[in-house]
Amino acid sequence: MMSNNTGMIRTLLGVALLLCGLLAVQLAVPVDGAAARKFKQKECLDCHSDFSATYQTLKNQHPGVKNNSCQDCHLSHGIVGKLLLVEGGNDLCFLCHDKQGFNLDQVTGVHSALRRGKCVTCHDPHGSDADAMLVAQGEELCFQCHERKDYTKKVVHGIIREEGCRACHDPHYSEQPQLLMTEPESLCLSCHDGDSSAFAAAHGDYPVATASCTTCHDPHSSDNAALLKASLHSPVAEAECSACHNDATDAEPFGLNSAADELCLNCHDNAGMAGEGPVGHAPFVDGSCLSCHDPHSSQQPSLLVAEGNELCFSCHADTNRKVMFPHAPITDGDGCLSCHAPHSAQLSGLLNEAEGDLCFQCHSDVKDAAEANSVMHSPFEGEMCTSCHNPHGSSAKYLFAGRPDTVCYSCHSDAEGEFERSQVHQPVRNGQCTACHFGHGADNAQLLKAEGEQLCATCHETNTTPDATATAHFPFAEGMCLTCHDPHASDNKGITTQTQKVLCLDCHSDIEASLVAAKVQHQPVTAGDCSSCHNPHQSKLNTLLQAAGPDLCLSCHDGLKTRMAEDQAHSPAARDCLRCHQPHAGEVGRLLNQPLQPLCGECHEADDANFKAAHLDIAATEMDCMSCHDPHASKDAKFFKPVMHAPFAARSCESCHAIEN
Structure with a gap:
């Protein structure tokens, strides 16, 4: 079989190859003497005419544009990138431009745009009226990334004003910091004559030519004369270097004239700063x-070496965690100094005020609202806000120091163990104590957000709103949810305070008495599952039933439900199960209201002539009705069972039974 299939496949392949060959010959041979057709190369600009108008009139054009050799950079059909580039990113540029000249293998010293592979950040790949095909001319290019305001203050460095940023910086790579052309000090001295008398006089005759110029001067622009930084130490502003340093003629002119830890106190009143309190900041x-x-100058107020919070975070990194909800004073306004003193304070943590007073400076509305209540949470009353809240920030709402429940359990540890149950109220399970409780104050001892059923109704509206057309269970009607339910957790279904059986029988003692005396109990009663039949809250049916009449019973007895739907149903079974059965417990098997014969006899008169004739005049007391009849449903008009013994089907009881008069 396999060899036959192989031969057939080979035959089909041969035919296919023959057809392909004939088709190739047909295409190669001109039809009716016509010339053979072939592709003719078109120019890119035949379609991209707008490109010509945009780029071919520019002062500086890329050679590929000037020579119409688009294919130097672009593919005609495309493989890499949406622009159909031959290579991606800077690799395309390095096909022509020497990669080694940019020192990209250096960890530092490479312009960030170049390191990211984005030559086009600065250069237009097709052409530009700016030099070197830059996307903007001179410093305007730099201002696309660097903030203009830092370079355009009242006094602008002359070299920037005249020659722009490239006078000092290399746009691609440098071995110096900030991409400087040369070493910082020698860079400045390439314009400023450090040996001139004017230079020396301006600097108090100190040999600053060997110092770092940016210690005092901003190299770009400043609102101060001589490009001095925004915040100046007064000796610098007054050119009184000798206030802190040795005399200019000293062998070590830049040496300090006092011990470092005493020098500042020559001018700054230590007692005054320390007088703020006995708790001192470690550096102070x-x-x-x-x-x-900074001892000379700074761009920050108070001569700080870094911007506000960043200075603090350089030591206190733990307070600079990335959180979803940072405390507003840290991100806005005075930052850390909104709450803390920088030198010393009366309180631990260098707090400006006592904990509560400090918080209430901003959160006065919280204080007013809580104090209007009759009961206050003890941490709030004691103004211990940080017992619950993180003062710097948190990934939990309301700046909680952790998940709300873990914060609460730090004091209410006894409750944590009590809540470890099989059935836990959803807010407790989700750690949301504040779903029900106020954190600051309320008008009830439990700090609840609402009283009784009103609190439950915030989530359980359906089960807590009485229906005027329904009968309400007494606890439900009175809004006493906690009569049956534990608000936190329980080992019982429905988070009830006890098992259903015990809970229900606490009130329904009459039912309990009948159960004690009964010989037979309904399975839900035995299982203690009262709510399988009764709605514990409200119902439009008598005795708070979950469903009407037989529908309730048939919700469990589903096999009987099918038969009653498909066959002829016995009238009592179709209308009212309780006509024959007890719902809870009874003295007779199958929970019958009474023994079988008298029960059936309530409808079927045993003394009736027709009844006697149908039953061969046998006394009803001698018969078990269910031996022959199905009490619920049957396909037979007499409700006989579906499988019958042949003599019985023929109504020939005498075949098996001896009948006595």
């Missing part, structure tokens, strides 16, 4: 002023 106590302040 240690005399390490330069940990926070």
Whole structure:
């Protein structure tokens, strides 16, 4: 079989190849003497005419544009990138431009745009009226990334005004910091004559030519004369270097004229700063002023060495965690100084005010609202806000110091163990204590957000709103949810305070008495599942039933439900199960209201002539009705069972039974 299939496949392949060959010959041979057709190369600009208008009139054009050799960079059909480029990113540029000249293998010293593979950040790949095909001319190019305001203050460095940024910076790579052309000090001295008398006089005759110019000067622009930085130490502003340093003629002119930890106190009143309180900031106590302040100049107020919070975070990194909800004073306004003193304070943590007073400076509305209540949460009453809240920020709402329940359990540890149950109220399970409780104050001892059923109704509206057309269970009607339910957790279904059987029988003692005396119990009663038949809240049916009449019973007895739907149903079974059965417990099997014969006899008169004739005049007391009849449903008009013994089907009882008069 396999060899036959192989031969057939080979035959089909041969035919296919023959047809392909004939088709190739047909295409190669001109039809009716016509010339053979072939592709003719078109120019890119035949379609991209708008490109010509945009780029071919520019002052500086890329060679590929000037020579109409678009294919130097672009593919005609496309493989890489949406622009159909031959290579992606800078790799395309390095096909022509020497990659080694940019020192991209250096960890530092490469312009960030170049390191990211984005030559087109600065250069237009087709052409530009700016030099070197830049997307903008001179410093305007730099201002696309660097903030203009830092370079356009009242006094602008002359070299920038005249020659732009490239006078000092290399646009691609440098071995110096900030991409400087040469070493910083020698760069400045390439314009400024450090040996001139004017230069020396301007600097108090100190040999600053060997110092770092940017210690005092902004290299770009400033609102101060001589490009001095925004915040100046007064000796610098007054050119009184000798206030802190040795005399200019000293062998070590830049040496300090006092010990470092005492120098600042020559001018700054230590007692005045320490007088703010006995709790001192470690750098202040240690005399390490330069940990926070620059001794000469700074772009930050108070000669700080870094911007506000960033300065604090350089030591206190733990408070700079990335959180979803940062405390507003940290991100806005005075930052850390909104709450903390920088040198010393009366309180631990260098707080400006006592914990509560400090918080209430902003959160006065919270204080007013809580104090209007009769009961206050003890941490709030004691103004211990940080017992629950993180003062810097949190990934939990309301700046909670953790998940709300873990914060609560830090005090209410006894409750945590009590809530470890099989059935846990959803807010408790989700750790949302504040779904029900106020954190600050309320008019009830449990700090509940609402009283009784009103609190439950915030989530359980359907089960807590009485229906005027329904009968309400007494606890439900009175809004006493906690009569049956535990608000936190329970080992019982429905988070009830006890098992259903015990809970229900606490009130329904009459039912309990009948159960004790009964010989037979309904399975839901035995299982203690009262709510399988009764709605514990409200119902439009008598005795708070979950469903009407037989529908309730048939919700469990589904096999009987099918038969009653498909066959002829016995009238009592179709109308009212309780006509024959007890719902809870009874003295007779199958929960019958009474023994079988008298029960059936309530409808079927045993003394009736027709009844006697149908039953061969046998006394009803001698018969078990269910031996022959189905009490619920049957396909037979007499409700006989579907499988009958042949003599019985023929009504020939005498075949098996001896009948006595």
